[in-house]
Amino acid sequence: EIFICQSSPKHRCHTHYPSWDYKGQKLAEQIFQGIILVSAVIGFIYGYITEQFGWTVYIVMAGFALSCLLTLPPWPMYRRNPLKWLPVQESGTEEKKAADRKPKRHSKS
Numbered sequence: 001e002i003f004i005c006q007s008s009p010k011h012r013c014h015t016h017y018p019s020w021d022y023k024g025q026k027l028a029e030q031i032f033q034g035i036i037l038v039s040a041v042i043g044f045i046y047g048y049i050t051e052q053f054g055w056t057v058y059i060v061m062a063g064f065a066l067s068c069l070l071t072l073p074p075w076p077m078y079r080r081n082p083l084k085w086l087p088v089q090e091s092g093t094e095e096k097k098a099a100d101r102k103p104k105r106h107s108k109s
Contacts, residue, residue, distance in 0.1 A: 039063020
C-alpha cells in the first residue's frame with residue numbers, strides 16, 4: 001500500500017495499491033541472478049588475467065548496480081500479468097444491534 005499526496009489547492013491524498021504479478025517477480029529474479037552470475041564470471045576471468053582482484057570486485061559491483069537498475073523499479077515489463085482479485089463483498093456478519101444480542105451468562109464458582 002502506497003499513500004500518495006498531490007500538491008494541489010485541494011491537497012488530495014489517496015491510497016494506491018500496486019498490482020501483484022508473480023510472473024513479473026520471477027522474471028525480475030531471473031534477470032537479477034543472471035546479471036550477477038555473468039558479471040561474477042567476467043570479473044573473475046578479467047581479474048585472473050590481469051592479476052588484479054580489485055577489477056573482479058569492480059566488475060561484480062557494476063553488475064550489481066546494473067541488475068538493481070533493471071529489476072528494482074516497477075517497470076511495465078514486470079507488471080504484465082496482474083492478479084485478478086475477487087470483488088468486494090458485503091459481510092453478512094455486521095455488528096448486531098444491542099437489542100438482538102443475548103446477554104452472556106457467567107457461571108458462579
